[in-house]
Amino acid sequence: MTRTNSSEPSPPTTDVRRRMLATKRRDTPEELRIRSALHRSGLRYSIDARVLCSSRARADILFRRVRVVVFVDGCFWHGCPKHGTKPKKNAKWWAAKLEANIRRDRETDCQLRAAGWRVIRVWAHEAPEQAARRIGRAVATRRGAAGFRGPRAPRRGRSR
Numbered sequence: 001m002t003r004t005n006s007s008e009p010s011p012p013t014t015d016v017r018r019r020m021l022a023t024k025r026r027d028t029p030e031e032l033r034i035r036s037a038l039h040r041s042g043l044r045y046s047i048d049a050r051v052l053c054s055s056r057a058r059a060d061i062l063f064r065r066v067r068v069v070v071f072v073d074g075c076f077w078h079g080c081p082k083h084g085t086k087p088k089k090n091a092k093w094w095a096a097k098l099e100a101n102i103r104r105d106r107e108t109d110c111q112l113r114a115a116g117w118r119v120i121r122v123w124a125h126e127a128p129e130q131a132a133r134r135i136g137r138a139v140a141t142r143r144g145a146a147g148f149r150g151p152r153a154p155r156r157g158r159s160r
């Protein structure tokens with residue numbers, strides 16, 4: 001089987017494959033905590049959504065109208081400077097894999113910014129309330145900016 005993306009090494013062992021499969025891609029505890037903090041502050045958003053059709057990247061939290069996109073990055077998979085660890089077993093493979101992840105993150109950021117999105121990356125280790133405040137500020141800034149008010153909400157009660 002050939003992989004379409006040659007920069008992405010395929011797992012060398014079943015061990016590694018298992019670890020990859022066991023990793024939750026959405027609804028991680030960190031995401032849930034940030035989401036509930038946002039919700040409490042009255043913000044509404046989409047989750048686990050594709051932002052650009054040209055990119056495979058799925059955003060963890062998305063404010064479509066104001067074009068703010070949030071990724072909650074796991075410390076291991078995205079190479080956190082504080083907690084990013086490098087497995088000793090299959091070290092070479094892991095190094096390539098994690099580097100490819102980081103490179104893809106930066107490419108995604110670049111594409112999204114070029115398309116007018118404000119990209120926010122939150123480390124899984126960050127305090128959720130603090131992250132939610134950071135996100136809330138970005139959304140508020142975008143809402144305040146001209147041209148980002150978006151369409152009006154559909155009027156209700158017309159059938160009254």
Ligand SMILES: [Zn+2]
Nearest residue numbers: 075080083125
């Ligand atoms: Zn970390």
